[in-house]
Amino acid sequence: NAGVTQTPKFQVLKTGQSMTLQCAQDMNHNSMYWYRQDPGMGLRLIYYSASEGTTDKGEVPNGYNVSRLNKREFSLRLESAAPSQTSVYFCASSMEGGNNEQFFGPGTRLTVL
Amino acid sequence: AQRVTQPEKLLSVFKGAPVELKCNYSYSGSPELFWYVQYSRQRLQLLLRHISRESIKGFTADLNKGETSFHLKKPFAQEEDSAMYYCALGSSGTASKLTFGTGTRLQVTL
Numbered sequence: 001n002a003g004v005t006q007t008p009k010f011q012v013l014k015t016g017q018s019m020t021l022q023c024a025q026d027m028n029h030n031s032m033y034w035y036r037q038d039p040g041m042g043l044r045l046i047y048y049s050a051s052e053g054t055t056d057k058g059e060v061p062n063g064y065n066v067s068r069l070n071k072r073e074f075s076l077r078l079e080s081a082a083p084s085q086t087s088v089y090f091c092a093s094s095m096e097g098g099n100n101e102q103f104f105g106p107g108t109r110l111t112v113l
Numbered sequence: 114a115q116r117v118t119q120p121e122k123l124l125s126v127f128k129g130a131p132v133e134l135k136c137n138y139s140y141s142g143s144p145e146l147f148w149y150v151q152y153s154r155q156r157l158q159l160l161l162r163h164i165s166r167e168s169i170k171g172f173t174a175d176l177n178k179g180e181t182s183f184h185l186k187k188p189f190a191q192e193e194d195s196a197m198y199y200c201a202l203g204s205s206g207t208a209s210k211l212t213f214g215t216g217t218r219l220q221v222t223l
Binding site for chain 1: 119122145149156157158159162199203204205209210211212213214215216
């Protein structure tokens with residue numbers, strides 16, 4: 001039982017490049033989330049998926065897109081990376097909604113040059 | 114709009130001293146409040162939630178609706194308590210999501 005897994009662990013991009021961050025969970029959770037963590041800013045919600053087939057914007061969605069591929073997988077795409085997107089990205093999942101315990105992945109450290 | 118305020122970026126205490134990590138929130142509905150913790154080289158994890166009224170690792174937190182606060186307390190700090198602590202506020206409904214504070218780093222020294 002791996003919980004929440006994320007790939008890659010580290011990534012360096014040049015401005016304008018695109019990439020997709022992958023997230024998968026094996027806990028049969030309905031809800032999944034993408035956050036970014038920046039010094040002094042805490043965790044900010046980018047997008048979330050309350051259930052399979054639905055996605056909604058969080059606090060900082062600009063520059064990102066998401067896909068809830070199936071119940072297990074929730075990917076985050078940066079179409080044209082910018083230095084302001086340098087951050088640590090966390091994926092999380094919960095049984096149903098944010099008021100249930102959220103389980104976090106190990107994070108992806110992304111640097112955009 | 115929901116908002117969570119953690120006024121201290123860093124809290125440094127001596128081992129055995131009491132700890133209080135402050136959290137204030139702004140929310141028009143009935144709040145669901147949580148404390149999450151991130152130990153060094155570990156994943157962010159739930160420490161406790163107000164609805165369960167538990168004591169986890171000696172930590173407690175009481176929801177004070179009058180003062181809109183949910184401070185985290187422990188009577189005697191231990192070295193292993195050193196970590197990053199985040200207060201989080203949940204919205205209502207099945208599509209609920211969490212709003213996190215900016216976090217407080219607790220440093221327990223000998």
